[in-house]
Amino acid sequence: MANSKRSYTDDVPPKVEALVRERCLGLPEAYEEPAWVGTRWKVRKRTFAHLLGVEMDTGHLVVLAVHSAGEELDVLRNAGHPYLQLGWGRDAVGLVVDADTDWDEVLELVTESYCVLAPKKLIEVALPLDDINKACAREKSIRHGHPSTLHLWWARRP
Secondary structure, three states, X not given: OOOOXXXXXXXXXXXXXXXXXXXXXXXXXXXXXXXXXXXXXXXXXXXXXXXXXXXXXXXXXEEEEEEOOHHHHHHHHHOOOOEEOOOOOOOEEEEEOOOOOOHHHHHHHHHXXXXXXXXXXXXXXXXXXXXXXXXXXXXXXXXXXXXXXXXXXXXXXX
């Protein structure tokens, strides 16, 4: 997809835009505005999500552009469908939004993008620390005395 000719449009289904809006505006101080094409969501004048239509040789796509960093950025850029390299922004990646889109994953990507761009003070507000603390306390109490309970990360990954 990286070598295909692209043109960008405002052609995004209202239902998709509403689902992305719900996830973006749930973050502290996030706001919505029209972009040069499509709709974008910002925090303190920095765009953390951008929803737009993309016309390619292969057809029309709806793409959500987000920011990422570090290893996750490399993984997303090289993952293949539904991710694509946008051609702008050194830390930007696109997610093709279609019928198979996992909306929990969209929330995770939008939140990660927000955390990359938002001031640290707002990120502290965005993290559900009370929920994390309760989950950690509950998890630690499950197996008292076992070595695996000495140090548990709140976001355990396989």
